[in-house]
Amino acid sequence: MTTRPDLLVVTDLRTHFTTEVGVARAVDGVSFQVGMGETLGIVGESGCGKTVTALSILQLIPSPPGEILKGSSILFDGEELLKAAPARLREIRGNDISMIFQEPMTSLNPVLKVGHQIEEALRLHRGLSKSEARSAGVALLAEVGISDPEERYDCYPHHLSGGMLQRIMIAIALSCEPRVLIADEPTTALDVTVQAQILDLLAKLQDRHGMALLLITHDLGVIAEVCDRVVVMYGGQIVETGTTQDILTRPEHPYTQGLLASLPGSGDRDVRLNPIPGTVPSPVNWPAGCRFRDRCPVAEERCAESVPELLPLSEETTRLARCWRVGSIGGPVEGST
Amino acid sequence: MRTFIARRLLGAIPLVLGIATLIFFVVNLAPGDPTARFLNPNTSPEAQEQVRVNLGLDQPLPIRYVRWLGALAKGDLGDSFSHNRPVVDIIQELLPNTLLLSFSAIGLAFILGILLGILQAVRQYSLLDSIASMVGLFFYSMPSFWLALMMVLLFSYGANVWDWPIQFPASDVQDIEYAFFSPVEKVQDRLMHLTLPATSLALVLAAGIARFTRASMLDVIRQDFIRTARAKGLSEPVVIFRHALRNALIPVITLVGLYLPFLFSGTVFIETVFAWPGMGKLVVDSILERDYPVVMGGTLVFAVMVVVGNLVSDVLYAVVDPRIRHD
Amino acid sequence: MTDRRRVILSALLPGFPQLAAGRWGGGGLSLTVWLAFVGLLLTRWARFAAGWGGPLDHKIASLTVVAGLIGAWGWSLYDVSNPGGVKQSGVSQWSLAARAFRKNRIAVAGVLVVVWVYLIALVTPLIAPHDPAAQASLLTARMVGPGGEFVLGTDDLARDVLSRILYGARISLSIGFVAVGISVTIGTLVGAVSGYLGGWVDTVLMRFVDMVISFPRLVLLISLSALFDTNSILMITVVLGFTQWPGTARVVRGDVLSLREREFIEASRALGFSRRRIILRHVIPNVLSSVIVVATLAIGNVIVLEAGLSFLGLGLLPPTPSWGSMVAGGRDQLLGAWWMSTFPGLAIVLTVVAFNLAGEGLRDALDPRLRT
């Protein structure tokens, strides 16, 4: 694999929420890098802190109750975003780094025409006039595969389907040719057939524009289709990283193995074969030691006391896992095929 | 949209008719003889009976009801017992005053309330938010007649005693020498007379509107599309005013219709306190004088205004929210 | 603090241990009741003792003092000696709501004020410095300013404003309480019947409700009160009670509509229970929480309305000390005696604010959708 200069470097990100029942450590020491033009997947079950990680990058965490702790660092092209002035951050948002969200139905403003919502970023960041923005916007709609773009441009969101709206979200995100696109579960809320179309579209657009893509999903199947490298998250932490190939064929952490085992061989993605028993614990009280211990089929006594840092699995520094048994438990877990 | 309005207007007819019926029977079934108030008790019984016949009071109730409705359909509300004038004339004279007062008050209330509500929502949990909530609750719980008196005490009498630069008049719609004023002075004079009554009326409503706007705004600010707007790099004022506010106002608009009955109840007090010659005062005075035609006519006008106000609020609602379709 | 010391402390200063433990709802109430009533006994012993042989309201006042003292003392002592018993934390709807409510300090303060306003109204004969109807010398004591012998001044008939406000509290609160009782009962029944039966009954009832709601309430009230001579407390209460129910009916109907689809109602229907029984036994208890909220908020509303009618001269007439007519009475004396209108109005505002705070706290606590 060719090494690419790192565009986005997240180091020891900690995002906590103050809630009535205590402090929710939703993201708790996450580090990763995304290279130029690279596609990094972040995978993990619901509640693992993926969305909070993504929102933290653009500092869109509602505060209060959320807070990104001191000591966290997010470098974008060498610039520390966590120290950037609000005005500078607004310059970056939607222009250098943009984001699409899980729920296209609720992510667009219901009382504004979609065209207007596309134009906003263009006019703000590119300084286009109203008519320039309109023709650019219509072209974008065509590019994301919307038929009759002129007509759709003047629609309100409630006139359009979920898949169509997600295409519009993508058009908005791409409007200023960002260098990083963060896609938070872009297909989860969509029909299965539409899911594949949107993924194809993302992959195609990434090729064409050469941006880095941070693709968040709970579905390893999606990862397999588009990602170069994968970060597996559990309990607000990274439990394993590696190339897509490695993660899919030689998963080291029991959690990754569990995710993989729950993936159907092919075809209908909605049927889970062997789901991991139990649920993600609450971020207000993560278990001591390994956070996956309660659900882990191979947990040992020492897992209750402590958990290792991310350990390198080989000379390659990009292949890491957070488990005492790293190296000794390779291969798929029993029960999977 | 036009058919929608037409349909709503048609739909309002039974409501107005129902209200008219209710008014008619409440007023006419009440104990007490209307003629007793303005007839000298010493007049002969025959003369008294003659007056009743002239007023139509000798007829059985159902007949009077049908007659009243028939006249109503022709735009005739009968003659006032005590003023010897057609009720329609009296209303024509006083209605503009009430409309001026109500429109100013409701406009002021919505502007104040919405601005304060936005500010509170944007600065949720701040000191300003808690103080505004508390102060708002006080205004919200205040009888408007007392607030009006306190306004008079402070800004009219008090301002005089303490020599404040501005001192507002405490009664009537205009100065006694109004006729001799220059046009500019006339406008000024009307505004001065309007300030205290409209503010008293508006503050109570504004407190409620601010609470509602705050809640609605907080609800909207949490939503996904606001996050999208921020993710585009839009500045906070744009996010709040272009993206959040319009959504937050959708439920607030229903308050226009909801608050109208309160507003008109308020005008009754405010007009009484400020000796403002309007419909509210007219209705109260007429009730005390048992001037039935005026009571019925005035109340009906209030009811129609409420119905129209509700219609306006429905139309506004449809204008602001593109998801509502009327076809 | 050891248990023994806590018990002794709570015997001397009931409520203090609870207050110290941060439970200032119950603690604050019993401590303030205890201190105030002990103080009252010390300063007004003669009146207290005379109360037992006096007129009914005087008897009730003395009884209230005794009951308040015993209540505060007993509750605190019981609470201290059964630490587990009171702190029990169930998960029923009501105990969840109670816990949510206790967290809402402002709402608890509202309830405290409401309870205190009622207590003051009850013990008024013991504490009022003057007879509310008695006129002092019209030459020397007419429109005397606040401070001095007349704490809140005197009115144009040389009557003590403070005493009149205190007596007015009894009238406002009783009218509020009874009128809301009437309106909530009617509203709940109409709403439950309308929502449960549906069909044309629902259509007719709700049309009527719409009509009354879209009608300037005050105009209706004024008509009714002028035409039916509401100058007696009974009449004004009845008129207020019979005009306020549509709001309750609408809320209850909404609740019932969603309730109707729930299993246990379906089950009782399947078991063949009569509609009457289902409505009374199953539907109404389940809408109780909304009704409580509506009722609490409505009391404030009714107090303002009564004051308004009295202000217009359509409610209680002088010399009955009603807050509304006191404000009206001061209207013509605004220049010479500002206190005549100001203080009764403040009494209204304070009382209504307390009811609104309590009501909103209850709504937040009882509405599970708002609970986080």
Ligand SMILES: Nc1ncnc2c1ncn2[C@@H]1O[C@H](COP(=O)(O)OP(=O)(O)O)[C@@H](O)[C@H]1O
């Ligand atoms: N605004 C918030 N307040 C409190 N807790 C939050 C908030 N947002 C997210 N969390 C918590 O952070 C955890 C991680 O959430 P999220 O990042 O959305 O998970 P994922 O996207 O992986 O499904 C969740 O347990 C959630 O409860």
Ligand SMILES: [Mg+2]
């Ligand atoms: Mg998520």
